[in-house]
Amino acid sequence: MTETRARILDTAMALFYAHGVHAVGVNAIAARAAASKLSLYKYxxxxxxxxxxxxxxxxxxIHSWLERNTAQxxxxxxxxxxVFDLLIDWFAQPNYRGCAVVNTVTDTRADPAIAAIARTHLARYRGLLEDRLREAHVADPPVVARQLLLLIEGASVVTSIDGTPTAGNDARAAAARLVGLAGSVTSATAGPDRTADHRAPA
Amino acid sequence: MTETRARILDTAMALFYAHGVHAVGVNAIAARAAASKLSLYKYxxxxxxxxxxxxxxxxxxIHSWLERNTAQxxxxxxxxxxVFDLLIDWFAQPNYRGCAVVNTVTDTRADPAIAAIARTHLARYRGLLEDRLREAHVADPPVVARQLLLLIEGASVVTSIDGTPTAGNDARAAAARLVGLAGSVTSATAGPDRTADHRAPA
DNA sequence: CTTTGAGAGTACCGATCTGTACTGTCGGGT
DNA sequence: ACCCGACAGTACAGATCGGTACTCTCAAAG
Known part of the structure; x- marks a missing residue:
């Protein structure tokens, strides 16, 4: 059944994110997932x-979560x-330890397949930002999207190091200036239709 | 003498940065530094x-290098x-793999001493940016400094993942907008006194 | 010449990790 | 009643790692 596989995958995600890829052994994953290593190496x-x-x-x-909660x-x-409002909530979670994709590609520098996953991850991020910028009629979406991605990734790592949720708000303020708004403080998602799933995908 | 110690330290820096802390053993460091493990464990x-x-x-x-090359x-x-001109050159180096401080704190999540070093590192970064912003009479130096740091750290990680030197220039363009300049393309360090040491500190 | 200390090189110990093999158990289909 | 596949649990092999102990060399000081 694929239910055992999903359990292993979720456990691996949690342990790898909390302690790093190298610090977590397959024994620990199998044990915590209540699975045998035979199952792990079968899937x-x-x-x-x-x-x-x-x-x-x-x-x-992550991307389906962002798409789902910003398109509306x-x-x-x-x-x-x-986008930044979502990230502020996400980064403010108590045990936030940075972007899992960035952390993993740092842990496993040797694996080119993982580097490719990370590149695709960033490209999709830029694509989503470009879509939102185009819908907002902001000038030069490709360039601004790349700049906003820098703010997002920067806020992610700074948050994980400082341990305070300040960086997310700084990123939002900077983004507001970059897209043309002087100092918009009002939340964009605080509309009447805040029915979406705002739980962070971690 | 401390010359052996410095050799071990430099070798460790290079190997840790290239392959990660967990992927490099003390045997490899001692061997490549032409030192014995006895020496390594003495220092x-x-x-x-x-x-x-x-x-x-x-x-x-890094900070003395930044201070030395931006104060003038x-x-x-x-x-x-x-600051961004320096970072653009640095990030464009062929084997740039991201900020070593961030990479190391990601590798060794368990060590609080390393986390403290990283926090101090970011705080000094913000301090330097605040100084430059004050000298440039930009409004609200603390806030803008935090925003610029997001661009810097974001450009660092995006560069290391994408493998292209685009992010550094994007960060500079975004910074120019945040400090008030519309689209300054001219390099600030291309003055007549470009005699400083512009080699990146890695 | 002798002594002393720094350091290179090597062997080794215990622990841990990945990956494999094997045994025991449970549940559903024939 | 029987069987068979899925799975948990354990044991094991091979390799590697951090850290320690030991020997050998060499160069400078007395």
């Missing part, structure tokens, strides 16, 4: 393959800032 | 202590952008 032919599968699924989950924001520049 | 009581010493020295080197830039807003 994933090696630890590297498990890491890749975990990271791919994680990247998919009210039109205008606030549609871009809706 | 550093454990691998963790070696990592801390390496990271502290690296952080010091011509006054005005370009003084802030001089």
């Amino acid at each position: 994933f032919q090696s630890k590297e393959h498990l890491v890749r599968a975990m990271l791919t699924e994680h990247s998919d989950r 924001a009210p039109p205008g520049p606030g549609r871009v800032l809706a | 550093f009581q454990s691998k963790e202590h070696l990592v801390r010493a390496m990271l502290t020295e690296h952080s010091d080197r 830039a011509p006054p005005g807003p370009g003084r802030v952008l001089a």
Whole structure:
């Protein structure tokens, strides 16, 4: 059944994110997932393959979550800032330890497959930002999207190091200036239709 | 003598940065440094202590390098952008793999001493940016400094993942907008006194 | 010449990790 | 009643790692 596989994948995601890929052994994953190593190696032919599968699924989950919760924001520049509102909530979670994709690609520098997953992850991020910028009629979406991605990734790592949720708000303020708004403080997602799933995908 | 110690420290810095802390053993460091493990454990009581010493020295080197090469830039807003000009050259180096401080704190999540080094590293970064912003008479230096740091750290990680030197220039363009300049393309360090040491500290 | 200390090189110990093999158990289909 | 596949649990092999102990060399000081 694929239920055992999903349990292993979720456990691997949690442990890898909390302690790093190298610090977590397959024994610990199997034990905590209440699975045997036989099952683990049946669904994933090696630890590297498990890491890749975990990271791919994680990247998919993040982007579908972002797409789902920003596509319905009210039109205008606030549609871009809706991305940052989501990230502020996400980064403010107590045990936030940075972007799992970035952390994993740092842990496993040798694996080119993981580097490719990370590149795709960033490209999709830029694509989503470009879409929101175009919908908001902001000038030069490709360039601004790349700049906003820098703010996002920067806020992610600074948050994880400082341990304070300040960086997310700084990123939003900077983004507001970059998309043309002087100092918009109002939340874009605080509309009447805040029915979406705002739980962070981690 | 401390010459052996410095050799071990430099070798550790290079290997840790290239392959990660967990992927490099003390045997490899000692061998490549042409030192014995007896020497290594005389100067550093454990691998963790070696990592801390390496990271502290690296952080010091980066900040003195930044301070030295930006304090003499011509006054005005370009003084802030001089920081980004340095980083653009640094990030464009062929084997750039991201900020060593961030990578190390990701590798060794368990060590609170390393986390403290990283926090100090970021705080010094913000301090330097605040100084340059004040000298350039930009409004609200603390806030803008935090925003610029997000661009810097974001450009660092995006560069290391994408493998292209685009992010550094994107960060500079975004910084120019945040400090008030519309689209300054001219390099601030390309003055007549470009006699400083522009080699990146890695 | 002798002594002393720094350091290179090597062997080794215990622990841990990945990956494999094997045994025991449970549940559903024939 | 029987069987068979899925799975948990354990044991094991091979390799590697951090850290320690030991020997050998060499160069400078007395």
